[in-house]
Amino acid sequence: MSAAGTAPGDALPGTGLVDRDPVDGEPGASGPVADGPTQGASDGDPDDRDCLGWIEPARADDPEARLARWTAGYAALPGRPDELVSADGALRPAWARFLGQLAGLPDCEIAARLAAAGRHIHGTGIAYRAYGDTTERDWPIGALPLLIEGTEWQAIAAGVAQRAELLEAVLGDVYGEGALARAGLVPAAAVAGDPEFLRPLVGVPPSGGRHLHFYAADLARGPDGAWRVLADRTQAPSGAGHALENRLVMARALPEVYGALDVERVASFFQAFRDGLAATASREEPRIGLMTSGPYSDTYVEQAVLSRYLGFALVEGDDLLVRDGLVFIRTVAGLKRVDVLWRRIDGDFVDPLELNPASRLGAPGLVEALRAGAVAMGNMPGTGLVESAWLAASLPALCRHLLGEPLRLPGLPTWWCGDPAQRDAVLERFDYLAFRPAAAPAQGAFSSRAFGGGRDAAETARLRGVLRDRPGDLVAHEPVRLSTAPVWDGTRLVPRPFVLRVFAAATPEGWRVMPGGFCRISETPDVHPVAMGAGVRAADVWVLSDGSTAAQASLLPPSDRVAVRRVPGLLPSRAADNLFWLGRHLERAEAVIRLTACLLDGAGSVSMATEDRATSARIRALLHAWGAVPATEGPAARLAHHALSDGGMWGSALAHALSARRNAASLRERLSGETWRALSALREVLEAPAEGTDSEAALLDRAERALSLTAALAGLAQENMNRAGGFAFVDLGRRVERAVHACRFALEFGAAGASTDDLGVLLELADSRISYGARYILGVALAPVRDMVLLDPYNPRSLAFQVERLAERLAGLPSLRQDGVAEAPVRLVASLAGEVAGAEAGTLPLETVAAWETRLWEIAEAVAARYFPGGSDAARPETLATLA
Template sequence: MPRSRALPAAPDWLSSYQPSDTASDLYASASPQTAAHWRTMARGLAALGEGHGSSGGGVQEQIARQIRDMGLTFRIAGDEAERDWPLTPMPLIIGGEEWAGIEAGVVQRADLLERLIGDIYGHGQLVAKRHLPAPILTGSPYFARKMPGMAPPSGHWLHVCAMDLTRGPDGQWCVLSDRVRLASGIGYALENRLAFSRATGSLLGDIHARRQAGFFSALREGLARDCQRDRPRIALLTPGRLNQSYSEQAHLARYLGFPLVEGRDLVVNQDRLFVRTIAGPKRVDALWRWIDTNALDPLSFDVRSTLGVPDLMATLPGGAVVANWPGAEVVESRAMATQMERLCPLLLGQNALLKSVPGWWCGQDGALAHAEAHFDDLLIAPAFGSAEGLGSQPVVGASLSPERRAALLAAMRQRPMDYVVQTLMALGQTPTLSAPTPVEQQLVPRPFSLRVFAARDGQGRWQVMPGGFARILPGDDETPALIGTGDLSADVCIADAQKQSSVGHTMLDAPGVVRGGAILASQSADNLFWFARYAERAEFTLRLLRALLGGSIEADASPAHQAGVGGMLINLLHAGGAVRAQGMGEPTLDICADALTEGELPGGIPSLIRQLQNTGRALRQRFARDFWLIASRPMPALRDHHPQTMLEVIEELIERLSALSGLIAENMMRGPAHAFIDMGRRIERALSICRVTRGLQASGQEGLNVLLELCDSQITYRSRYLSGAAPLQVLDLVLLDPDNPRSLAFQVEALVQRISGLPPLDDRNLPEQTLLDARAILAPLQAQAIADVDSGTLHAIEIQLLSLSDRISERYFLPNETVAPRQQGALLS
């Protein structure tokens, strides 16, 4: 056996590491055992890089590749486009003994938050006995005035909570903020671990890093425990795909096995909560909400909300679980944070294990005077989200101009209860891989905050995620954003002295072997249906453009735009909204270029690709990684209007769409989701066949050849007939041949099969109207001879297909939807 060649030693990235403050730096202050884990990780990452760290770009590129492959993205508020998730290779490493102290403090803090919320909305003893100033509650925009007196039947106000921590200059961990409104970051912590482990192989095992899967199992079991029936249905309520962290929510829902629903997917009936599905309403026992309380129920809170569920609050007395309890976020304000250490002995009978950043609410006696006396040494922040002179962002007193300082002090004197002041404190530091440069890579200190998560398990006890969501900042700027421009994220590893037992699972435990059974929400079915229609519509438009540019496989064929055929194809483009009306008299090349660049008309290729991608984003939890990588690719740029250049763009896009069709055919489970995506394709393709056949059947042999090309049936026709294109033979192949996957009859027969396989609303075993309508289209096609099929017949079939599409929408999709946004009949002529 040949000897393996010894690799050169990897460089020690930590040898020249010099933090500005050793007490707050995770590596500089680590125990010898934990420091050894840091060095093991640094050497391992360096060895993964090309040339063992000579440039350092190798490991970063491997991480970036995993991020792209997993489809991990985020959106900064105000951005329209998504960005790749900024995961840096070097994780935060915390020793097991140090973590034990953090864990105990987080559990205590979670108990404190639970007791505090229970008192605020329960007996109200803290306010009654003047332990808690009433304006801290009434001044908060998150105080739910309709919630006092309503208590969760399970007794649990919180199921998931988080705290932002950092290391202070004294080396002690302290709390920057509490988070019970949204558990943002919990999904990204999971994604960070998955991406890091896939890119770095055995490095996590080399430092004995604790696994995280047990935490997510506990979270799921904790929610299920408080429901009032076996095998409850738990859904994750999202604001929608435009939310900043929608990608995180979709990934988390897929990992946990929760349906991802929006408010419009849900309905309340007889004080029970249901999700609208293609098989009718299905009961939902618990909601893990990712929307604010004010948006949760427009009938109880903000009537302007379109994100919530009307009458949701009526389901709470009956046992519906909402995590976290509506109004819980009242404890998140900066004003409340100044009271936590004082309230801990009152509510728990013990001092706080995790201290808060020293701060004062200016509504209390003496606080404003203290703020004025030490203004330059303090951070001035809004007490309840925003305040006069600050907006929503805190400022350092010393950084203000004399004019702004005077204005802010005047506003604070007028309404002191709107402000909080805090001691200035530098964030802790952690080694971070410097940005790739031509010089040697190194680790540099950067400030960080660590979001730690706690969730109730199946026994109602708090379990703390072994790790968390690390946010590494470009400067010492403690802000509440999840992630911002210039920020990085990192995996968080809790490293033990001994290797963990191999007993356990890296993914969630399954209850047993199951097949099928997952619900398909009506909105998901709608999006699947229209995703396929947009894809098929785009492919048909591309085939029209290819035919216009002379893409026939006939070696001696004249260009399609001659002899009147081109005019017919342009009419089809115009009817489909791909080109403007005034373009009818333009040169063919200009018309084709317009269709490939038109981003405003609904039928232009960029518009169709954009609509396909927008619809696809709402289905992220259902699409495999390879599928979404293809679907999310940007529209290729058109360099010029030369025919060959346009044909290259057309061929690239047709190949992409064909690849998506292939992945659907080979990889998608045969269930209701596949049925709706196939139904969308079949209806759109059948409509296209009818329209193009009506336009070209009377255009002579040239038109028949183009018809065969557009229906992708040239090779089949040549293998069957030795003669040139003949009318009856061509029309029979593209209209009535049941074995041709591009024929009209094939599409309608596939529709009948898909609809007949969908779950019924009742158990009477009678065909529903959608199936009857589909059969009414298929039966005449199977009974007719091709000589009897004329333009009027095809036009009637188009009308029936559009009516069938409407019937599918009425039966399976959400109510009160109009077809206008989808351009249902845009091509009907």
């Protein structure tokens, strides 16, 4: 079982569909955040990768010839409806319009645009992890969207909205009066025995009056061409963020085609969803959080996209605290009340106190806060109950009973075997039907071959045994044959199976359906596109407007509704911790790179040779002490390779760069695309093999390119990060590490009797050769070098400069004390600043420098203790803060 409490399930018998979609029911951990090469990338230059699968040589065809070549030989698979062609083989009107527009572009232009889109995906970190993966993969979007005419979409939207309202009514009864079970309209035994039925939520009225706020349905066409529901997604539906990313990528790649077809926009849907969640809160300007299981989640990238797009705080269970019946987010400015939580973890993992005691993803007391109406949650815990297969057999009757109308979007013909009459019907058609567990979480009992003639004797005996002894554990349904849509195979269009996920959001005006969705489409005829992974790509979904132009929408509210503010944004303590360590790891990587460059640059130095390589020995010893190289002896090139590119050495530049990337992965909603591209480029430079052989020249070139990227990252933080946000913590991390390194370098290379090489290396490590040369004409000397590296407040690399910046950053952070006394980090920095300002380079004992280094470590620990204490039982200084 995953950390989210959901185990990987077997595919649905006969279809390859799984109950638990890794795009959907993930919300737990399945491995570490990506820290190695991105999977799914080409073996060549990253700039040449083609993530969208369009590999077409340039041709000189005219548009008509190009269209004929693309569609030559295309035919629907036997017995399955197809999106591109009708039953008579003619192009459907929507596709004729789309391909006609696309054919107006030369092949080379299309390929260039889609290759650029692939580079954009890779560079900005649009990624996912298939269930069980330990590393991320570039997002595999296909080159073609799925097209749906506006009139057909209206029928789909009406059916999805009706189905969402029906499931809301079922949930309201099951967790309320229980009239449906008393009337025999839902099987009481199935409800009570379902692991997704959460008894502590019975009788808890949801804030805002709804259990279900966000719903998704997986759709496919039946043999008659009508859309059918394959699965309802009510637990924590995922994919909306992927749909948003798909749209941004495709509109960027094919803007003329996108505009010419009047594609319905999706922004108004997200705005309506945001307004709907806000309406469930008791305060006029509510604070909304997206509750995630963290960066190990299969869909964490998508969650970060949504939190950034919607303006929600991305929070984990450890970020939350329930006190006096209210829910708060732990921030660097104290406790801040949260009014609404959009849940993206399994319902029973929300509260280890009243639900699953094994949960490490929730917050104790959340159920009590829900019971008191102090927080609204979308979706309420327990909504996963209506995903269970046993309910599908009852939905047509329930729709007539609860809504007074027939079900507009039916599912597969389904029988719950716990009902004697339905079980008898199943036994009569046993060899034809497919089987799956009645309760959604109870997966893995039967293989994907357990249907029709695909069952062997052992499987048949096992199924019949369950039907005899525990029939209520099984549901039977007609096998699925997925309809097809066109994909590009490198030379032409071919039909492939697909599944369409459609999203609906509860708003004050009723259910709102996203005009589009999330499409998963197979790259081969024999792979069922249920979970993102090998052989499956995503596709944007274009709903073609009925009017002359598609409605324009934006998430920007009217200007008269937003008051001007200049206050810091909400910064959870966990996010501040990751920002702090992002800065620290980047600075450590830079220090190792600079030290390695000095080793390589001086390996052939005549002066070093005449000094018996004493300076080189000190460089090697420091690299070894920092865990960057395994030993101090050996050729400089071999040691430099370890120090730069050996991820197995915990102190190598690559190891620190990967650590920085892991911290950044937890901050995706806060980092720009440029920052992510620079982090990815730094990793690629450091882990790339040297050209030809690992020569000293090649390694030195690699080090210099890496230093350029660390400088770029520092510049992005300095120039692009808002000073009212997380910049202070990134800068605190960089400054404390740079100050430590200034002390350590001075201790190693600035002792009494230091050689010219020692002092030259010290200036190089402090990036101060040019400044020193401009100030001193007579050459290097101990006291001036020490002064520039340690005490010069005008040198941005000196210890004194770092201490001044530390004081500035801490002064700008919120204080949680109400007595006016300075907090521990401020006191420690002020004391150190006074000593550094009063020191003289010529008489400065190295023991004092060593003491300063120790004090800097104490400052780092004090910052951590004050702003991001760890552990659920840690003393929290925010108890003195005003709760807002």
